Amino acid sequence: MRAIPFLLALILGTASAHTAIASMTPAAESTVNAPKEVVLKFSEPIELRFSTFRVMALGTGMKPEDGAKTALALKADASELANLPLTARNLAAQLRIPLKPDLKAGKYVVAWKILSEDGHPVTGQNVFTVK
Numbered sequence: 409m410r411a412i413p414f415l416l417a418l419i420l421g422t423a424s425a426h427t428a429i430a431s432m433t434p435a436a437e438s439t440v441n442a443p444k445e446v447v448l449k450f451s452e453p454i455e456l457r458f459s460t461f462r463v464m465a466l467g468t469g470m471k472p473e474d475g476a477k478t479a480l481a482l483k484a485d486a487s488e489l490a491n492l493p494l495t496a497r498n499l500a501a502q503l504r505i506p507l508k509p510d511l512k513a514g515k516y517v518v519a520w521k522i523l524s525e526d527g528h529p530v531t532g533q534n535v536f537t538v539k
């Protein structure tokens with residue numbers, strides 16, 4: 409039974425090693441005028457060359473999770489994307505994702521697939537709305 413606290417610590421320790429999005433501008437779930445960029449701050453510096461970021465308009469009734477999957481599967485320069493292709497390939501704790509000009513009103517998903525320090529990929533998404 410003494411192994412259980414140890415195992416718990418191991419599991420929690422592993423979970424905390426995963427890189428997270430510490431903040432996003434525009435804020436998740438916020439409604440804003442068409443932004444020129446999305447800024448993501450990470451819980452630790454990440455290798456941008458091993459990470460993928462996409463911003464895409466969410467179709468009517470489309471779940472953010474499904475939109476994120478679709479967006480991450482698109483080519484970096486796909487016309488469906490709301491972001492401009494990213495060229496940064498360095499180690500960074502923050503990333504500016506430039507957006508196409510004059511985004512139409514509606515919901516947008518920001519999707520990421522980043523490589524954690526422990527080697528595991530972390531995927532996730534946030535949504536913001538353009539008024």
Ligand SMILES: [Cu+2]
Nearest residue numbers: 422426526528
């Ligand atoms: Cu892991």
